[in-house]
Amino acid sequence: MGGRPLLNRRLEGLGTTIFAEMSALAAETGAINLGQGFPDTDGPESVREAAVRALRDGRGNQYPPGPGVPELREAIADHQRRFYGIDLDPDTEVLVTAGATEAIAATMLALLEPGDEVIAFEPYYDSYAACIAMAGARRVPLTLRAPSFRPDLDELRAKITPKTRLLLLNTPHNPTGMVLTLEELSAIAGLAVEHNLLVVTDEVYEHLVFEGAHHPIAALPGMRERTVSISSAGKTFSFTGWKVGWATASPPLIAAVRTAKQYLTFVSAGPLQYAIAEALCLPDTYFDTFREDLHRKRDLLADGLRTAGFEVYTPQGTYFLTTDITPLGEKDAYNFCRSLPTRCGVVAVPNSVFYDDPEQGHSQVRFTFCKKDDILHEAARQLRHLAA
Numbered sequence: 001m002g003g004r005p006l007l008n009r010r011l012e013g014l015g016t017t018i019f020a021e022m023s024a025l026a027a028e029t030g031a032i033n034l035g036q037g038f039p040d041t042d043g044p045e046s047v048r049e050a051a052v053r054a055l056r057d058g059r060g061n062q063y064p065p066g067p068g069v070p071e072l073r074e075a076i077a078d079h080q081r082r083f084y085g086i087d088l089d090p091d092t093e094v095l096v097t098a099g100a101t102e103a104i105a106a107t108m109l110a111l112l113e114p115g116d117e118v119i120a121f122e123p124y125y126d127s128y129a130a131c132i133a134m135a136g137a138r139r140v141p142l143t144l145r146a147p148s149f150r151p152d153l154d155e156l157r158a159k160i161t162p163k164t165r166l167l168l169l170n171t172p173h174n175p176t177g178m179v180l181t182l183e184e185l186s187a188i189a190g191l192a193v194e195h196n197l198l199v200v201t202d203e204v205y206e207h208l209v210f211e212g213a214h215h216p217i218a219a220l221p222g223m224r225e226r227t228v229s230i231s232s233a234g235k236t237f238s239f240t241g242w243k244v245g246w247a248t249a250s251p252p253l254i255a256a257v258r259t260a261k262q263y264l265t266f267v268s269a270g271p272l273q274y275a276i277a278e279a280l281c282l283p284d285t286y287f288d289t290f291r292e293d294l295h296r297k298r299d300l301l302a303d304g305l306r307t308a309g310f311e312v313y314t315p316q317g318t319y320f321l322t323t324d325i326t327p328l329g330e331k332d333a334y335n336f337c338r339s340l341p342t343r344c345g346v347v348a349v350p351n352s353v354f355y356d357d358p359e360q361g362h363s364q365v366r367f368t369f370c371k372k373d374d375i376l377h378e379a380a381r382q383l384r385h386l387a388a
Contacts, residue, residue: 014129019126023036025338026341029341029342032346032347033347034379035337035348035366039370039371040372042239044279047276047279050279051242054274060271068246070090072277074277075280076094080248084216085219086218092254094248095261096246097245098244099234099243100230100231100234101243102264103245106258106264107200107228107247108132109134109135110256111166111198111228111257114136114137115137116135116138116166118138119142119164120142121142122142122143123176123354123364124139124354125170129356142159143360144173144178145360146364151188167191169199170202171214172205173317175320175351176315177315177320177321178317180215185217189223193221200230201228203230204236204245205235205317205318207236207291208291210317212317217229228253228254229247236279236290242269298319300369300380304380307380310323310325319368319369322366324364324365325363333351337350344386
């Protein structure tokens, strides 16, 4: 090929995701995988049976409608009204995607021009960097710093330039577990209106808030026409392999995102869409019990990690918690995570890979607690070898 690199310059340095790398390490060593965020139990049996029923009834086995099956789009609209008082037209303001990751990719590809700037919270979920790069735009990090990981709104204002096109928010925030307050969201909304910016908000952990509450920024004054809200079923219903996500926004924004999305997957997960439509209609008791169970697991793992010698930054939401390994006499999160399976039989993820400058998170390690209690107990027990 004449010596020309095969990978285009925009994707240089991205390579294999850290989640694939660490999950492969878990499989290779037989270690407990507290790195990648997938539950070790399936979600509600009624939802799984709804998928089986759709398969048997022939619903969705052929191409479903491009925007998503009507039943799911209506259920998403009902969900937004039920929990947040947001009224949506399921035909023009809801788009079903192959998970939240595709929704983010389609949105970045649809709304950004080469050279545009995107301000995003750092550390950020790794697909953000890739999607911004694929759109030819430039990411501008707003670094969240330990121990609170709260955004510096004065710093945010200072980072806005004439090239800024879009603010990419994530609340509850992965990997730190920070949840934006209504006051913070109102201030961010004010900046978006003042500077005529678009806002894309990743809300996949919306039902996993342990302290405070989840507030969609789209519900705030002046934000409806400039916000794309993204969520998915994987985290809320523990069917991460189904990859059913969605974007909601005003008709012009959804039309733009749909234009890009149709050339990515066109459609996906036909029969599963009908099942998720039923899942979104589950009673409040499901969502409350789900949140309470993960809250308890958070505290279980946090206590175990403190006993093992980690500094633990207790998350307000998500099913991840960030730790600092400095009290263990360690400095390099990546090397620590590479050696941890051999030392303790546990896999975690280094937060340093979620920063543009890895030094910002050089000693931070993320663990997930969406696992069975006995697995969390055993992981905590094995990690105590670090303090020995």
